[in-house]
Amino acid sequence: MSTTLEGGKIAVSRPRTSMLTRLSESRNGLGLLFMLPAAAFLLCFLTYPLGLGVWLGFTDTSTGRPGVFIGLENYVWLWNDNVFWLSVFNTLLYTFVATVLKFVLGLWLALVLNQHLRFKNFFRAIILLPWVVPTVLSALAFWWIFDSQFSIISFVLMDWGLIERPINFLGDPNLARASVIAANVWRGIPFVAICLLAGLQTIPQSLHEAAALDGAKSWQRFRYVTLPLLTPIIAVVMTFSVLFTFTDFQLIYVLTRGGPVNATHLMATLSFQRAIPGGQLGEGAAIAVAMIPFLLGAILFSFFGLQRRKWQQGGAD
């Protein structure tokens, strides 16, 4: 670098470097460069479709026909549409009941599998089966199990003389809800159980031993040692579990298509029914967008709630 005096002004000249070179020498610039592919990916495949979906919800687009902006009309219609509200109720009920059951049963299964059992690895492997079977296949199996004429459950109970006629699993609104929830729980338990099992194995044995020496009973050890240490992983697992359950589609589509009389229609299946076979893309998108606040709520709750240290340690705010 050299400094010269020209006509009373100081001019600084430096070796000419290209923009790229300077960027690659800067720590932040390099970081930015490395993030670009990921950012482009996210923009193209997440932000754009999401933005498009939100936009479609404000239009009257049909399949293949560009729509015009109609403001909140889709939402106003949905607000007054009892089928939509029924699907919201169904979705919340489905998510809540199925998630709680999956958590309780999954945790219980994880605790059992964490014991020293014979053939431990074998059991751990087969526990995953419901999760690895393609959803549509297991849904078809449940379709037969819940069939109004050929249900194996009805058949066995009738054979034992406990009931006289087949149980109307998918025909009665409440039984239908219970049936689809049961199928979802069966499918979802392994995910929760295996994740929690992984969490359990990170808890040092020494803590349990120390607690035991201090006279903690089995329940106390679970309550004051296992549970607090497991909370972070519970938060993550349950967040995913809620998201999977809330957006479930295949089970309902195979088992009932939302029937009987929309008693098992979830927001996802209603959105599909109106958008794709019905061609009303705008309205379908609006239903899908209406799911976002619920999903955000679930995520915020688990990330800012369940991960709070005070909560984890059993205290209040």
Place this chain on the structure above:
Amino acid sequence: MTFNRRQIMTGAAGLIGTAALGGITMPRRAFAQNAIPTYTPEAGATLRLLRWVPFVKAEEEAWNANTRAFTEATGVEVRIDQESWEDVRPKAAVAANIGSGPDLVMGWFDDVHQYPDKLVDVTELGTALGEAHGGWYPGLEGYARRDDSFIALPLCAIGNAICYRASQVEAAGFSEFPNDTAGFLELCTALQANGTPAGFPHGKAVGDGNNYAHWLLWSHGGRMVDESGAVAINSPETLAAIEYARALYATFIPGTESWLDINNNRAFLAGQCSLVANGVSLYYAARNDPAMQEIADDIRTTTLPVGPVGESVELHQTSTLAIFNHTPYPEAAKAYLAFMYEADNMNAWIEGASAYCCQPLRAYESNPVWTSSPIHEPYSKASASLRPNGWPGPLGYASAAVMADYVLVDMFAEAVTGQRTPEDAIANAERRINRYYRV
């Protein structure tokens, strides 16, 4: 002037005889197609047809054989893409609107009315075919016409008919099948009392559920909208239809609220149910299974009963053939259609479909498939009893969306299961229909 296959064959035989005797040369085409315009395919033309996945193998073979014959005669290659039947609608709509993809589409119901301005006008061909083959059935023609022009050619109705067990109906005290709704209710009541109930789907069965719901409504004189598209569901006729549906539902096998399209077949073939409505496929499922010959021998078919309107009215499933105006080869496409509707070719196709597809033109009523088995006979009337979806209103987005959203299916299901009073079920349906027909 109308020709059927036999007449053409006889005519052609006579002609060959005359030609042999007198040395006259006359193209066969001129006879069979006297009024049909001829289309010369563009040089180097190729075509792509988007069609639904065939339900009957012989139907596919006949269609492909006709297509091969067309390629041999004209040199135009035709590629046939098959899509599962629920995917044809969105794919065709997208192709129409982005102006690319298949040249022709074999679509469902009111599909073509969702993009009428994206289709090649086939009025000339449609009119000529109608005149040459005894006329189109009005219901099917309604699906293919917009005002005075043909935007597509009607292809077929997938017939729906009652399939019942003759022995069980007889055991219920009916030597003849009742052909009116009142008698039908009595029959179903007797069947239930005998422990061999009937069953119609009240669940989200795309085909069977909609067929049943529309028959209930129309046979009692109800209508969803009027000619102008104003909602007209709230009527005493609809209420009567619902009351009838409730009475009939009380006689059904339990569980029909959850029935999807396949359930009635299953229950019937397992001998749990004595009477259902279905395509002819149900009969062939039994006939082709050696273990079910007893049931197959016992199956009889008949049209759905006539209600207070005094005529046989049904929805059935309908298919049309349309040419997209983005095709670079519209003449080749028209030539293809003209070829497929030639008497011999159409007859071979209808025969291949073995009563699954009902002819669009009256001349083909005499196709031998309809007399080859008494089981087929009711299905031959599908095109005649067919009414377009949303009858008598205009076809388009609204009519398609109302069906896809199961509005009528839900209305009847809500009322028969007691989830709503009939009046509330009608009011709810009215609100939902209004939404789609609002524009």
